[in-house]
Amino acid sequence: xxxxxxxxxxxxxxxxxxxxxxxxxxxxxxxxxxxxxxxxxxxxxxxxxxxxxxxxxxxxxxxxxxxxxxxxxxxxxxxxxxxxxxxxxxxxxxxxxxxxxxxxxxxxxxxxxxxxxxxxxxxxxxxxxxxxxxxxxxxxxxxxxxxxxxxxxxxxxxxxxxxxxxxxxxxxx
Amino acid sequence: xxxxxxxxxxxxxxxxxxxxxxxxxxxxxxxxxxxxxxxxxxxxxxxxxxxxxxxxxxxxxxxxxxxxxxxxxxxxxxxxxxxxxxxxxxxxxxxxxxxxx
Numbered sequence: 001x002x003x004x005x006x007x008x009x010x011x012x013x014x015x016x017x018x019x020x021x022x023x024x025x026x027x028x029x030x031x032x033x034x035x036x037x038x039x040x041x042x043x044x045x046x047x048x049x050x051x052x053x054x055x056x057x058x059x060x061x062x063x064x065x066x067x068x069x070x071x072x073x074x075x076x077x078x079x080x081x082x083x084x085x086x087x088x089x090x091x092x093x094x095x096x097x098x099x100x101x102x103x104x105x106x107x108x109x110x111x112x113x114x115x116x117x118x119x120x121x122x123x124x125x126x127x128x129x130x131x132x133x134x135x136x137x138x139x140x141x142x143x144x145x146x147x148x149x150x151x152x153x154x155x156x157x158x159x160x161x162x163x164x165x166x167x168x169x170x171x172x173x
Numbered sequence: 174x175x176x177x178x179x180x181x182x183x184x185x186x187x188x189x190x191x192x193x194x195x196x197x198x199x200x201x202x203x204x205x206x207x208x209x210x211x212x213x214x215x216x217x218x219x220x221x222x223x224x225x226x227x228x229x230x231x232x233x234x235x236x237x238x239x240x241x242x243x244x245x246x247x248x249x250x251x252x253x254x255x256x257x258x259x260x261x262x263x264x265x266x267x268x269x270x271x272x273x274x
Contacts, residue, residue, distance in 0.1 A: 014184065015188070021204065021211060037211060041217070045218075068247060072251045106183050106190075154245050158248045161252070
């Protein structure tokens with residue numbers, strides 16, 4: 001019952017935030033909508049016992065990534081005129097139509113409960129997927145240690161690339 | 174009344190769809206970037222729900238890797254947007270047509 005209430009509340013919050021991201025004229029409002037979605041999804045992670053992932057979501061996404069977004073928005077300037085000339089005549093209704101079809105498809109699948117292409121476990125065992133730090137660390141540092149090392153390399157390369165892009169000055173000709 | 178993992182997947186599908194629509198409809202490069210983050214989050218939610226449905230912790234490990242890759246992607250992408258802004262003083266993707274043949 002608690003899970004249902006949380007799912008409804010946080011699901012609505014996530015959807016409202018997502019719609020705000022797309023609809024808001026001001027990019028700052030978009031960032032705030034993204035923040036609402038990220039925090040709602042973090043609560044949904046906790047409901048599903050993914051504790052560590054939820055904590056990382058709040059720290060990395062809502063903390064670091066969103067701060068970076070706001071920083072760049074402030075750097076570029078928020079008071080830009082939204083150009084109103086329409087260069088996409090039929091694409092927008094097309095996107096709406098396709099989106100409606102996909103929503104109907106997803107809703108039909110959910111109502112029918114037909115997820116047969118992945119056979120679910122017969123009994124859900126909350127102990128097996130209780131994502132504490134220790135429980136997540138064991139597969140992370142045994143089965144996936146090579147991928148873990150690769151992401152360390154990726155982060156180093158990304159940081160170096162960002163610094164190289166920021167320090168780059170165009171030579172005057 | 175129990176919340177099935179499929180419900181979470183449906184919510185994630187809706188979030189992904191909103192993100193994809195924003196990606197297609199908006200022209201501000203920053204907002205498009207935020208829509209990418211939205212889609213990544215939807216996929217993360219799907220992976221967590223699937224891991225719970227399958228009694229498998231590897232779903233949460235996969236979410237970790239997606240988080241790391243998303244963070245790296247944001248760092249490089251925002252640096253590119255800032256350097257484009259320094260060059261062209263615009264963040265609208267319609268204005269960027271140097272590669273047009």
